Amino acid sequence: MAGLPGPGIGNNQGSGSRKGQTQSGMGGPPGAQAMANPAEKAADFKGTTKRLFRAMRPERTLLIVALICALFSVVAAVSGPKIMALATNKIAEGVMLAMKGAGSMDFAYIGKIIAILISLYVVSSILNWGQQSSTVKLTQSLVKRMRNEVSNKLDRLPLSYFDKYTYGEILSKITIDIDLISSNLQQVLSQLLTSALTIIGIVIMMFSISWVLALVALIAIPATLFMTSKLAPHSQKYFSQQQTKLGDINGIVEENYAAHTIVKAFNQEKTSLEEFNQHNTELYGVAYKAQFIASVMMPLVNFISNVEYAIVVVVAALLSASGRLPIGDILAFIQYVQQFNQPLSQTAQIANIIQGTIAAAERVFVLLDEPEESLEQEGAATSLDPSKVRGHIVGSHVAFSYNPEKPLITDLNFEAKPGQTVAIVGPTGAGKTTIVNLLMRFYEIQGGEITLDGHSTKELTRSALRSEFGMVLQDTWLFSGTIRENIAYGRSDATEEEIVQAAKIALADHFIRTLPQGYDTILTEDASNISVGQRQLLTIARAVLADAPILILDEATSSVDTRTERMIQEAMNRLMAGRTNFVIAHRLSTIRDADLILVMDKGSVIESGTHEELLVKGGFYANLYNSQFDEALEEEELLA
Numbered sequence: 347m348a349g350l351p352g353p354g355i356g357n358n359q360g361s362g363s364r365k366g367q368t369q370s371g372m373g374g375p376p377g378a379q380a381m382a383n384p385a386e387k388a389a390d391f392k393g394t395t396k397r398l399f400r401a402m403r404p405e406r407t408l409l410i411v412a413l414i415c416a417l418f419s420v421v422a423a424v425s426g427p428k429i430m431a432l433a434t435n436k437i438a439e440g441v442m443l444a445m446k447g448a449g450s451m452d453f454a455y456i457g458k459i460i461a462i463l464i465s466l467y468v469v470s471s472i473l474n475w476g477q478q479s480s481t482v483k484l485t486q487s488l489v490k491r492m493r494n495e496v497s498n499k500l501d502r503l504p505l506s507y508f509d510k511y512t513y514g515e516i517l518s519k520i521t522i523d524i525d526l527i528s529s530n531l532q533q534v535l536s537q538l539l540t541s542a543l544t545i546i547g548i549v550i551m552m553f554s555i556s557w558v559l560a561l562v563a564l565i566a567i568p569a570t571l572f573m574t575s576k577l578a579p580h581s582q583k584y585f586s587q588q589q590t591k592l593g594d595i596n597g598i599v600e601e602n603y604a605a606h607t608i609v610k611a612f613n614q615e616k617t618s619l620e621e622f623n624q625h626n627t628e629l630y631g632v633a634y635k636a637q638f639i640a641s642v643m644m645p646l647v648n649f650i651s652n653v654e655y656a657i658v659v660v661v662a663a664l665l666s667a668s669g670r671l672p673i674g675d676i677l678a679f680i681q682y683v684q685q686f687n688q689p690l691s692q693t694a695q696i697a698n699i700i701q702g703t704i705a706a707a708e709r710v711f712v713l714l715d716e717p718e719e720s721l722e723q724e725g726a727a728t729s730l731d732p733s734k735v736r737g738h739i740v741g742s743h744v745a746f747s748y749n750p751e752k753p754l755i756t757d758l759n760f761e762a763k764p765g766q767t768v769a770i771v772g773p774t775g776a777g778k779t780t781i782v783n784l785l786m787r788f789y790e791i792q793g794g795e796i797t798l799d800g801h802s803t804k805e806l807t808r809s810a811l812r813s814e815f816g817m818v819l820q821d822t823w824l825f826s827g828t829i830r831e832n833i834a835y836g837r838s839d840a841t842e843e844e845i846v847q848a849a850k851i852a853l854a855d856h857f858i859r860t861l862p863q864g865y866d867t868i869l870t871e872d873a874s875n876i877s878v879g880q881r882q883l884l885t886i887a888r889a890v891l892a893d894a895p896i897l898i899l900d901e902a903t904s905s906v907d908t909r910t911e912r913m914i915q916e917a918m919n920r921l922m923a924g925r926t927n928f929v930i931a932h933r934l935s936t937i938r939d940a941d942l943i944l945v946m947d948k949g950s951v952i953e954s955g956t957h958e959e960l961l962v963k964g965g966f967y968a969n970l971y972n973s974q975f976d977e978a979l980e981e982e983e984l985l986a
Contacts (some may be wrong), residue, residue, distance in 0.1 A: 391701075394708040401492070405484040409535075412480035416539040419473035422466045424547035427678040427685075428554070429466070433459035434674030478536060485532040489524055495714060496520055502718040505788040506748070519713050523706040530703040538696050541689035548682045548689075555675045555682075562661050563683050566654035567690070573646055584636035591629040598622050651687055658683055719808070720790055726807045735814055736764040737895045737926030738799050739785065745793030746784060754780060755949040758794070762942070767927040769937035771967065772946035778930045780949075782898050785928070786812055816894035816925075818918065820901035822881035824873040829858055830865040833887045840891055852887035853917040854880070879914060886917045897922060900930045934971045943967065 402409060433456050496519065508516070552560035602609055602618050609618055662679060665671040744758040755777050762768040770778045783789050784796060787808050796803045803811055824832050833848060834840045840848075845865070849855040857880055861867040873881050889897065899918060915936060931937045938957040945953035945960065945967045953960055953967050960967040 389708065391704055394704050394711060397711055398704065398707045402484065402488055404491070405487050408480045408484040408487075412477045412484065412535065413539060415473045415477035415480065416543055419470045419477060420540060420543040420547050422470035422473065424544065424551055426463055426466055427681040428551055429459060429463055430681075431555075431672070431674035431678035433463075434677055435672045436674075438673050474540075477539065481532055481535045485528055485535065488531070489528040492524055492527070492710060493520070496524070496710065499714050499716070499718075503716055504719045505783065507716055509748075516713075519709055523709050526706040527703055527710070530699050530706075534696055534700055534703060537692050538700075541692045541696065544689040545686070545693065548686050552679060552682050552686075555679050556662075556665065556671055558665065559658060559662055559671075559679050563654060563658050563679075563686070566650050569650050570647060570690075573643075573650070580639050584632050584639065587632040588629065588636050591625060591632055594625045595622065595629060598625060647687075655680075655683060722807050723804050726805055727801075727810055728807050729810050730806070730814065732895075734799070735895045736799050737814075738762070738764050739796065739896070739926065741781075741784075741794070741796045743794035744784065744791050744796060746780065746789065746791050748789075753949070758949065758951060760944055760951060760954075762926050762928065764926055765924060766941040767922060767929060767937075767939070769929045769931060769940035769943045770946060771931060771934060771937070771943060771970070776946040777949040778946055779900065781946075782900065782928060782930065785898070786815060814894055815896045815898055816889040816892045816921075817898045818882070818885050818889050818900070818921075822873065822878075822885050824869055824881055824884060826869060828863075828865065829861075829867050829869065829884065832869060832884055833865075833891055835888055837891050844891060845887075848887045848891035851890045851917070851920050852883050853913055853920075854883035854887045857883070882914050883917060886914070886921055890921050895925055897925045897927045898930075899927065901932060934967075945970075 436455055436459070500516070500520075549560070549564070552563060598618070598621060602622075609615060658680065662671065662676045666673060666676055739762040741758055741760045744755055745753075746755045747753045758777075758781070760768070760781075770781060772778055780789075784791050785803075787803060790804075798806070798811070798814065825835065830842075830845055833845050837844075846855060849858055849865075857876075858865055858867070861876075867875075869875065876884075899922075929937055929940065937943060940957065942954060943957060943960060944951050945965075947966065953963065953965055955963070957971075961971065
């Protein structure tokens with residue numbers, strides 16, 4: 347499964363709310379598990395359910411097989427007590443005859459009944475296995491396809507989608523929601539089919555034995571449903587609050603653990619403990635109420651069942667005494683009464699599980715229905731001849747806005763000649779990173795045109811266009827794996843010599859060889875086992891190996907010390923040689939040698955020229971540079 351698309355420039359990288367999804371971990375009485383994890387309801391339950399079943403069409407054969415197996419398995423299992431009644435009646439008849447001296451026990455008949463029973467139960471078990479196997483295969487096949495669809499969908503979504511949602515929210519749809527569909531749907535299809543058919547079968551068998559006893563036994567159902575309908579909403583309310591409070595506590599623990607140094611440095615241990623105790627007390631309150639109501643549920647259900655059972659036994663005894671019901675049928679009916687409560691309870695629980703399953707499916711379907719990137723222009727080139735790419739980029743009257751009501755870029759004009767280094771500077775929100783997003787077609791321009799060597803960028807596919815760009819960002823974005831794999835990311839066909847040469851050009855080879863495993867060193871998930879500067883050198887080596895004719899550098903040295911900055915700057919100068927370069931920088935001292943500096947403010951280029959020309963003008967750039975220069979002098983004086 348493809349990973350999330352790499353973060354674009356200016357991408358939303360929030361970690362999500364503290365109140366994340368958590369597992370309660372708190373048990374409840376048997377039969378109350380459905381309430382212990384209250385289901386979130388889907389906005390369009392009916393529509394989502396239909397769509398989920400439509401999604402199962404490729405597995406409809408498996409669904410039919412599961413249904414047939416469930417049907418005949420239940421028929422075989424439910425027939426058992428009724429057939430056993432025949433043997434019981436025959437035994438009772440034999441005992442009575444023996445007592446009167448008028449005959450003996452018909453063991454041949456009884457043996458035949460037992461053989462039939464054993465055969466039925468064996469067949470029922472085999473069919474039940476067939477149902478379970480078909481259901482598992484159906485569910486896993488569906489979930490596998492859904493994961494592929496979600497992964498492919500993420501690759502086709504515009505960058506604006508990832509600006510709207512945090513990675514945590516997106517990953518939740520890929521992992522938590524689809525896993526919930528997988529586990530719950532398997533349980534629902536398996537138990538719902540069996541439970542529903544079992545209830546129907548038992549009711550039929552009850553009426554076939556005695557309609558009077560059947561009506562007596564079924565009287566308990568309305569009472570149970572009424573009691574459940576009154577208590578369950580209150581329990582679900584408190585369980586929902588319990589989940590929220592538990593999320594709060596987990597968030598507090600996570601924050602304090604991750605920032606324990608800061609907590610200790612500012613002497614906030616007492617405050618943290620007080621906050622934890624407050625939330626823990628609130629959790630205790632709602633958890634106690636939830637568990638108390640849930641614990642009351644099963645005793646009441648059992649009470650109703652016991653009363654029902656006692657009434658059935660009394661009525662059955664009266665019918666037997668009057669000669670209207672044989673002893674075997676009474677025993678069979680009592681078995682049906684005992685078997686009836688379990689599938690009924692399972693069905694009630696499954697109804698709650700279905701809500702959560704459909705809600706999870708709805709969230710996945712919402713993602714699959716998100717608007718995708720606009721279609722490529724008809725006839726767009728899928729590749730460029732490397733020998734003909736010069737890197738001449740021109741923007742003419744470019745217009746763009748993230749929000750139609752708030753124009754950002756209205757009439758932007760710029761030119762980057764082949765081999766030039768173009769620096770883009772300006773205050774926060776001026777539109778610097780937006781230009782890069784438009785160059786790479788992470789967003790589509792809404793007016794004007796951007797050309798590459800005289801051809802509109804829309805005449806190229808996004809893949810073809812982006813293959814002409816290399817990027818080194820402020821966020822290093824290394825991946826779990828070896829250093830070798832990280833450098834060769836995007837160039838899987840690179841040789842060992844090419845990888846090492848790229849590292850040497852990026853001044854990374856020396857520090858790599860000092861590591862215990864060298865190029866085979868495994869980087870952790872956040873590459874925390876190497877320094878920030880070393881991470882940046884690896885991303886530069888990656889860009890060197892890609893060898894794209896156009897390079898984008900976005901604040902590549904903003905988070906390192908001066909010495910490391912000089913080393914990284916030297917590596918970048920080697921990388922930039924012979925390429926068209928776009929450099930976004932806040933430290934103006936790093937772009938003094940740029941061939942062209944574009945000064946942006948409020949989405950427009952307000953000044954352009956070389957560093958010296960802009961200083962002579964004494965305008966916006968000069969004021970910005972002088973203010974940074976004064977700050978640098980003050981810092982040096984303080985250090986001195």
